[in-house]
Amino acid sequence: MRFLNWIRQIIAVTGMNLRNIPSRPGSSIVAMLGIAGVVAVLVAILSIGAGFEKTLAGTGSPDTAVVIRAGSSSELSSGIGSDDARIVSQAPGIATGETGVLASAELYVVVDVPKRSSGTDANVPLRGVQDTAFEVRRNLRIVEGRRFESGLREIIVGRGAAREFAGLDLGAEITWGSNQWTIVGIFEDNGSLAESEIWTDAPVLQDAYNRGSSFQTVRVRLESADAFSTFKDALTADSRLDVSVERENDFYAAQSGVLTNIVNVLGGSITFLMGLGAIFAAILTMYAAVSARTREIATLRALGFGGSPIVISVLIEALVLGILGGLAGGLVAYFGFNGFQTSTLNWASFSQVSFAFAVTLPLLVTGLVYAVLMGLFGGLLPSWKAARLPITTALREL
Numbered sequence: 001m002r003f004l005n006w007i008r009q010i011i012a013v014t015g016m017n018l019r020n021i022p023s024r025p026g027s028s029i030v031a032m033l034g035i036a037g038v039v040a041v042l043v044a045i046l047s048i049g050a051g052f053e054k055t056l057a058g059t060g061s062p063d064t065a066v067v068i069r070a071g072s073s074s075e076l077s078s079g080i081g082s083d084d085a086r087i088v089s090q091a092p093g094i095a096t097g098e099t100g101v102l103a104s105a106e107l108y109v110v111v112d113v114p115k116r117s118s119g120t121d122a123n124v125p126l127r128g129v130q131d132t133a134f135e136v137r138r139n140l141r142i143v144e145g146r147r148f149e150s151g152l153r154e155i156i157v158g159r160g161a162a163r164e165f166a167g168l169d170l171g172a173e174i175t176w177g178s179n180q181w182t183i184v185g186i187f188e189d190n191g192s193l194a195e196s197e198i199w200t201d202a203p204v205l206q207d208a209y210n211r212g213s214s215f216q217t218v219r220v221r222l223e224s225a226d227a228f229s230t231f232k233d234a235l236t237a238d239s240r241l242d243v244s245v246e247r248e249n250d251f252y253a254a255q256s257g258v259l260t261n262i263v264n265v266l267g268g269s270i271t272f273l274m275g276l277g278a279i280f281a282a283i284l285t286m287y288a289a290v291s292a293r294t295r296e297i298a299t300l301r302a303l304g305f306g307g308s309p310i311v312i313s314v315l316i317e318a319l320v321l322g323i324l325g326g327l328a329g330g331l332v333a334y335f336g337f338n339g340f341q342t343s344t345l346n347w348a349s350f351s352q353v354s355f356a357f358a359v360t361l362p363l364l365v366t367g368l369v370y371a372v373l374m375g376l377f378g379g380l381l382p383s384w385k386a387a388r389l390p391i392t393t394a395l396r397e398l
Contacts, residue, residue, distance in 0.1 A: 032325035034277060035374050039329025039367040042271040043359055044337045046366070049264060051358035056255055059192040060248025062225040063095075064136065067218040067235065070242045074255065075108040075217050082213040084241055088220070093231035095221045097135040102221035104133035107205050107214070111176045111198070113165040115343070122343070124161055125197040126176075128205030136221045137189060145170050145185035150201045153208070156185035158195035160354025164343040168198070179208045193252055196343070196354040219248065271370065280378075315379045322375020326368040333367070334359045 060066075067088050068078035080088075082105070089103035096102060107128035112121040131150070134140060148154035155174075162168045172183050181200070189195050206212065222231055225247075232245040246254075338359035 028321060031321050031378065032328065035322050035325030035371050036329035036332065038271060038274045038277075038374065039326045039371050040332040040336070041274060042370060043330060043333035043363050043367045044357070045266060045270065046264065046363050047333065047337055047357040047359045049262075050360055050363060051355045052353065053253075054358050055191065055353060055355040056193055056252040059194065059252040060250075061138075062228070062247050062249055063222045064248040065220050065222060065228060065231060065245055066248050066251045067220070067243050067245050068216070070244045072244065075106075076110070078108075078216045080105070080215045080218060080243070082215065084243070085215050085218050087238065087240060088218045088235060088243070091220075091231050091234045093222050093227035093234070095223045097132070097221070099132045099135055102132055102136050103218055104130045104136050104220075105202065105215040105218045106130070106133065107202050107209075107211060108216045109205065109209055113161075113167065113174075116164060116166045119166070122165065124165060126155075126205065127197050127199050128202035129199055130202050133199075133219070136219050137194065138221075139192070140187055140189040140194060142185045142187050145183075148184055148200055151204065152201070153179060153181050153204055154184045155181045155198050155200045156187050157183055158197050158199075158354070159186060159188045160191075160195035160341075160343070161198060162186055163341060164196075164354045177208075191356075193353060311384065315376065318379025319372060319375045322371045322373075322378070323368070325375075326371025329371065330364045330367050334364065 067080070068075060069080060072078035085103075085105035089101050089105070094101050094103055109126050109128075110123040111126045113124045114120065115122050134147070142156065143159065145156070148156055157168045162170075167174050168183060170183055170186055174181050174183065187195075187199070202215070206214070220231070222228055228247060235241055235243055235245050337357045340357040341354065342357070343354045
């Protein structure tokens with residue numbers, strides 16, 4: 001019976017507190033806005049890492065493999081000779097298509113292109129590919145113009161690069177060093193990393209940058225995902241080669257780690273500082289609420305209500321304010337940032353990657369958890385004050 005009576009007291013006091021929130025609109029709104037701001041900033045910052053990770057993790061397929069020089073961390077630092085590339089293309093497990101064995105030896109350089117938003121130069125990948133590259137990447141398609149012709153200084157541009165960088169429009173001519181290139185096509189690849197790149201004919205790029213017959217990677221389409229082990233074992237066991245072999249999706253997913261860690265640390269630091277401010281706002285709000293209800297609390301205590309139901313009721317009120325603020329902040333982040341297109345530096349390749357902010361359900365849940373914690377900490381001290389309020393002192397205000 002005591003327990004049931006205790007529950008009834010909690011329900012009664014909590015109901016009264018929640019009904020009185022509209023009578024304190026100013027202080028309640030300040031607390032909710034503070035928490036909403038923290039949640040919106042947290043989710044927005046973390047959505048940068050989530051969007052970048054989504055772009056890289058969504059690039060490639062488990063039945064596609066990337067071969068680079070052993071010890072290299074990225075394509076930019078790799079190097080593969082033409083003889084090695086030929087040996088790789090003869091390994092077992094590679095699929096065949098209309099152009100023959102689906103292995104594309106590729107060259108990777110970076111060029112300066114101004115951003116549309118700021119006009120400042122940024123590193124954009126310029127990739128030299130072989131004809132088989134269009135079959136290796138099965139989802140890539142030309143959406144404007146046409147493919148480049150072999151032997152000509154023609155380039156095609158990914159949709160993301162064309163959107164983020166100036167001068168990469170269809171039909172435009174662009175000069176890097178002493179070489180002039182003509183943009184003949186725009187391509188898409190289901191939002192993958194390839195859409196941040198510029199492509200041209202590999203031999204043409206080798207000639208333009210004095211790379212001889214060297215490449216940096218060989219990308220192959222396998223007969224199936226299960227053929228990866230056969231393909232990798234054949235290459236790593238070949239004494240003529242010194243290469244590293246990874247599934248394409250794993251290769252790109254690993255590159256998202258540096259930026260994601262930076263974003264998470266930055267987001268956590270900013271959120272911690274803003275969260276302290278929001279907690280103080282919640283504390284002041286709940287102190288004001290307790291002070292305004294001094295007579296109510298005294299009356300309840302005089303009628304036999306215990307201290308713990310009052311503590312719990314104040315905490316529940318603070319949690320409700322926190323949840324409302326968290327929901328508001330999550331909605332602001334989702335409608336304000338989800339899908340927002342931008343570009344940033346890929347620290348693995350030191351080149352720009354076009355991607356979209358991704359406000360995911362896990363991020364929204366994380367923001368709501370932070371809001372609940374801020375509401376909880378904001379209500380602790382005021383609830384303790386309410387429980388310790390002497391009845392005789394409070395009754396003097398009646």
